[in-house]
Amino acid sequence: MIFRKSCMSLISRSIFLWVTFLSLIATAMPSHAQAWPNRAVRIIVPYPPGGIGDTVTRAIAQGLSEQFGQPFVIDNKPGASQKIGAEMVANSPADGYTLFLGSVTSLAINVHSQKKMSYDPIRDFAPISMAFFSPLYLVVNPTVPVTSVYELISLAKAQPGKLSFASIGQGGSIHLAGELFRSMAGLDMIHIPYKGSAPALTDVIGGQVSLMFDAGVSALPQVRAGKLRALAVTSSKRSSSAPDLPTIAEAGNLPGYEATIWFGFVAPAGTPLEIVNKLSLEIGKVTRHTGLRERFAPQGVELASSHPAEFAEFIKTEIPKWGKVLRDANVAPE
Numbered sequence: 001m002i003f004r005k006s007c008m009s010l011i012s013r014s015i016f017l018w019v020t021f022l023s024l025i026a027t028a029m030p031s032h033a034q035a036w037p038n039r040a041v042r043i044i045v046p047y048p049p050g051g052i053g054d055t056v057t058r059a060i061a062q063g064l065s066e067q068f069g070q071p072f073v074i075d076n077k078p079g080a081s082q083k084i085g086a087e088m089v090a091n092s093p094a095d096g097y098t099l100f101l102g103s104v105t106s107l108a109i110n111v112h113s114q115k116k117m118s119y120d121p122i123r124d125f126a127p128i129s130m131a132f133f134s135p136l137y138l139v140v141n142p143t144v145p146v147t148s149v150y151e152l153i154s155l156a157k158a159q160p161g162k163l164s165f166a167s168i169g170q171g172g173s174i175h176l177a178g179e180l181f182r183s184m185a186g187l188d189m190i191h192i193p194y195k196g197s198a199p200a201l202t203d204v205i206g207g208q209v210s211l212m213f214d215a216g217v218s219a220l221p222q223v224r225a226g227k228l229r230a231l232a233v234t235s236s237k238r239s240s241s242a243p244d245l246p247t248i249a250e251a252g253n254l255p256g257y258e259a260t261i262w263f264g265f266v267a268p269a270g271t272p273l274e275i276v277n278k279l280s281l282e283i284g285k286v287t288r289h290t291g292l293r294e295r296f297a298p299q300g301v302e303l304a305s306s307h308p309a310e311f312a313e314f315i316k317t318e319i320p321k322w323g324k325v326l327r328d329a330n331v332a333p334e
Contacts, residue, residue: 036096036275040071043099043265046085046106048078052217053263056132056301057101063286064279081114082106090124094270096279100125102266104173108318112326113171115333121319125266127311129280131287132296132303133262135235136177137219138248139228140211141204149232149252152211153185160188166200166212167193171331176322177213177234177259179329184254191329204228215261216241216300234259240293241300264311280308 043061047053054076061072077085082105089100100106107121119125138149144163146152156163165182167175170193182189192209194200197218203209205227212219213234220241222228232248233239236258249257265283267276284305286292293303306314 036278037068037070039097040073041068041097041099042073042075043101044085044089045074045076045101046078046082046103047076047101049076052134052215052299052301053101053103056263056296056303059292059295060131060283060286063289063292064282067282067285081110083110083114083118086110086121087119089266089268090119092268094126094268094272096267096271096275098268099128099279100266101131101263102315103263104261104318104322107264107266107315109171109173109176109322109326111319112323113331113333121315124269126269126271126276127308127315128265128267128276129283129308130262130264130304130306130311130314131283132301133235133260134215134217134301135233135239135241135260136174136213137216137223137233137242137245137300138181138211138213138231139204139219139223140231141207141209142227142229143207144210144229146231147229149246149248152231153187153252156185156187156189161190163187163210164190164192166204166209167191168197168200169193169195171326171334173259173261174213174215175331176325176329179331180257180259180325181213181248181252181254183325183328184257185252201228213259220298220300235302239300240297240302264306276308280305 043057045054045057058074061074064072077088085100086106089098092098110117111121140146146155165178167178169175175191175193178191197214200212201214201218201222204212205222223230230242230245232251233242233245234248236247236249238245238247249255287303287305296303
């Protein structure tokens with residue numbers, strides 16, 4: 001009987017110690033093992049409020065808020081060629097509660113165009129998903145005697161150094177779209193940088209500049225008003241905003257040409273994979289929503305999504321691509 005009581009006491013104590021051990025393990029488990037998200041998620045947007053990047057991200061954030069049952073809050077941190085926002089997220093806790101709206105500028109071009117970089121787009125971020133992109137439109141002043149990309153290339157080759165193209169700044173994505181076109185077609189054209197899309201388009205409309213690559217939100221209204229002539233779109237496929245326009249790759253016989261302003265979500269490196277995958281899945285659901293796609297299509301915005309691994313591979317291919325364009329154009333880091 002005494003032996004039996006001792007065994008029962010030993011078993012009871014063992015059970016108590018095992019339960020205590022499991023409780024300690026549960027307490028020590030990282031927060032991401034609990035239900036995520038259980039509070040607001042902040043999305044750092046490196047643009048001021050009101051622009052297309054900010055507007056589309058707010059719409060996606062609203063959809064995510066509804067799906068997760070927690071607020072997805074936009075925090076605008078513009079400045080320094082998007083470096084301020086990128087650095088903030090790179091140094092944030094990798095817990096899924098701070099995300100960044102990355103772009104071709106912050107995740108691909110800055111590596112080559114900026115002298116001082118305090119973040120690495122590959123090392124410091126966990127890619128989540130592509131979110132949306134804006135193809136550019138090749139537009140010309142109506143007095144330029146061309147109606148196709150093929151004719152434009154022929155004219156530029158017949159008159160080297162005469163045609164000019166505008167951009168909204170040296171080394172920016174719009175400038176580099178023109179440089180990629182010039183390089184692949186073997187053209188001699190003059191680049192004229194401006195401090196914004198409005199003054200650049202004004203001079204193209206006025207005839208001071210021959211042509212420009214610009215986003216649909218600013219270029220397409222001028223095309224519809226008859227003030228500019230659109231020749232092609234810079235994406236790899238035709239745009240739903242202007243399905244009758246050919247791509248530059250097909251119209252100019254320039255296979256492989258593609259230059260879009262793309263945007264996607266990333267998190268700090270080390271963010272748990274289950275959170276990254278969950279976000280990617282839900283972003284895909286939001287961006288496939290027909291109403292959201294139709295809302296932004298007239299502005300030349302194409303919503304998209306991708307698997308984290310696909311987005312990571314895409315970023316890796318974009319970095320050397322735009323580095324070569326910058327070097328070929330002799331654009332020095334600033």
